[in-house]
Amino acid sequence: MTGQDAATADDKPRTPRRLRYYGANDLATFHLAVRAVEILEQFDASLTTYEVGDILDLHNALGYAADGTFPRAVTPEQRTVYQSWGAGKYDPRFNLDKKNMPVVIAPAFGLRQVKREIYTGDDTISYWNAYVAITQMHGHGHFADPRIGVNVNNPPDQVSSKLAALRAYQFSLETPKARAGTFDAAAASRGRAVFIGVAKCSSCHTGSALTDVNEGVLHTPAEVGQDAAYAQRSGTKKYRTTPLRGLSNPPQLKGPYFHDGKAKTLDEVVDHYVKLKGLQLTARQKADLIEYLKSL
Numbered sequence: 403m404t405g406q407d408a409a410t411a412d413d414k415p416r417t418p419r420r421l422r423y424y425g426a427n428d429l430a431t432f433h434l435a436v437r438a439v440e441i442l443e444q445f446d447a448s449l450t451t452y453e454v455g456d457i458l459d460l461h462n463a464l465g466y467a468a469d470g471t472f473p474r475a476v477t478p479e480q481r482t483v484y485q486s487w488g489a490g491k492y493d494p495r496f497n498l499d500k501k502n503m504p505v506v507i508a509p510a511f512g513l514r515q516v517k518r519e520i521y522t523g524d525d526t527i528s529y530w531n532a533y534v535a536i537t538q539m540h541g542h543g544h545f546a547d548p549r550i551g552v553n554v555n556n557p558p559d560q561v562s563s564k565l566a567a568l569r570a571y572q573f574s575l576e577t578p579k580a581r582a583g584t585f586d587a588a589a590a591s592r593g594r595a596v597f598i599g600v601a602k603c604s605s606c607h608t609g610s611a612l613t614d615v616n617e618g619v620l621h622t623p624a625e626v627g628q629d630a631a632y633a634q635r636s637g638t639k640k641y642r643t644t645p646l647r648g649l650s651n652p653p654q655l656k657g658p659y660f661h662d663g664k665a666k667t668l669d670e671v672v673d674h675y676v677k678l679k680g681l682q683l684t685a686r687q688k689a690d691l692i693e694y695l696k697s698l
């Protein structure tokens with residue numbers, strides 16, 4: 403749905419007051435957006451229709467009709483799929499190719515030194531920000547990538563000019579340090595030697611960001627024992643070695659791991675590689691390796 407559809411589908415006065423009415427009943431997040439409008443209004447009574455319209459577009463994109471109850475842009479089937487994903491997962495291709503394969507929403511921090519974004523290493527962070535803004539959030543702008551057969555043009559372009567500032571913000575987000583007491587420091591330092599040595603993790607998790615994507619390397623699904631289906635929907639058809647940071651800092655950070663969340667714990671991550679690569683690790687080496695991952 404384009405912004406213009408949204409504007410004509412709704413009745414005239416597009417006022418914050420009306421938004422308040424049907425936002426509050428339905429959706430906690432939308433309610434927050436409406437609160438933001440209310441607060442803004444206190445500072446600037448001349449809040450433009452354009453800004454209000456943006457929120458209406460969001461509302462419509464989320465699938466609520468003007469009375470705030472009935473799904474309009476989203477069919478009941480789509481709605482069932484959206485609701486099945488659960489917290490922390492999202493499928494950024496579903497609305498384009500109709501396949502349902504949600505991935506774990508990756509942390510936004512610690513990306514300053516990472517050259518390519520997303521699990522499949524499609525391009526830079528600004529490529530992905532534009533993709534999400536235009537194809538997912540229905541922002542006004544132009545996104546085209548022939549590799550995935552996507553060409554969405556919704557003028558005027560109001561996305562490009564925001565990308566540099568958004569990237570600067572994301573790059574300012576530091577990885578939270580592992581808290582003392584949540585891992586065993588002596589074991590972690592032994593585990594680092596396992597990571598580099600016998601377990602050969604550092605053949606792919608290289609450099610200070612612990613990813614070979616900075617050297618331009620991507621991996622076939624078979625090489626890393628991952629399901630090929632999600633990669634098939636990407637520009638590269640491969641997986642990027644995930645930069646390892648902030649892996650375990652409970653209660654906020656506690657997995658699951660890999661693009662599809664297949665490994666629920668760091669034990670399961672290590673078991674995955676033991677099986678895939680036929681690694682011979684003692685119980686102690688395995689435990690040490692896990693402590694190292696927790697310390698990152």
Ligand code: HEC
Pocket residue numbers: 521597601602603604605606607621625626628641642643644646649658659660661662671672675676691695
């Ligand atoms: C052949 C290259 C390669 C090797 C060797 C390798 N990895 Fe990975 N690693 C990857 C790729 C690619 C991914 C992303 C897979 C995905 O998302 O499905 C990944 C993902 C991970 C993740 C998930 C991070 C997250 O935030 O979801 C962890 C943890 C990890 N690897 C740890 C290890 C450990 C420990 C070893 C050594 C036992 C290892 N890796 C060996 C390529 C490799």
